[in-house]
Amino acid sequence: MFRRLLIAAVALSAVTGGAVSGTTMAGAATPSACVLNGTAHINPGLAVAARSFSYTFTGQFSNCKGSDPTIKSGTVTASGSGTGGCSKSNTNGSATITWSNGRTTSLTFKTTGAAAALLVQGKATGGEFAGLNAKALLVFQATPTQCNTAAGVTTAKFTGPSEIG
Numbered sequence: 001m002f003r004r005l006l007i008a009a010v011a012l013s014a015v016t017g018g019a020v021s022g023t024t025m026a027g028a029a030t031p032s033a034c035v036l037n038g039t040a041h042i043n044p045g046l047a048v049a050a051r052s053f054s055y056t057f058t059g060q061f062s063n064c065k066g067s068d069p070t071i072k073s074g075t076v077t078a079s080g081s082g083t084g085g086c087s088k089s090n091t092n093g094s095a096t097i098t099w100s101n102g103r104t105t106s107l108t109f110k111t112t113g114a115a116a117a118l119l120v121q122g123k124a125t126g127g128e129f130a131g132l133n134a135k136a137l138l139v140f141q142a143t144p145t146q147c148n149t150a151a152g153v154t155t156a157k158f159t160g161p162s163e164i165g
Contacts, residue, residue: 050088053083061097079094110122135163142156
């Protein structure tokens with residue numbers, strides 16, 4: 001049975017939590033939001049004891065709402081590293097988002113994880129929405145007993161709201 005568990009490492013992917021943002025005709029960005037769903041891969045896996053780890057993440061943005069009607073969805077890839085375990089973690093990473101309108105956004109981010117929750121805070125460093133702040137609050141799912149194994153949690157799914165602007 002799957003149970004929500006902090007996959008701080010996975011949270012890095014959340015870092016891509018650069019939700020879609022629209023722009024007005026004058027060029028001023030307005031806050032916009034999407035739902036982010038994805039899967040994180042962590043090496044070495046998260047365990048009870050804190051340790052250094054790296055991760056990669058892939059995900060999809062959906063239900064995007066904002067002032068730019070050409071953005072309905074997007075895909076994201078991310079990678080990063082940090083320290084922590086199943087109960088808490090901190091990471092830094094970078095991500096690239098490809099929006100449904102064909103444009104891209106580059107992001108850098110930091111994550112803070114506690115239990116099953118991961119807070120992602122970042123900034124768009126290039127492309128669509130450059131210079132805007134991004135955030136996401138993700139919930140991870142994994143099999144809790146994996147934390148007690150030598151391999152730890154090496155893969156976890158996540159979901160949550162994301163915003164940019």
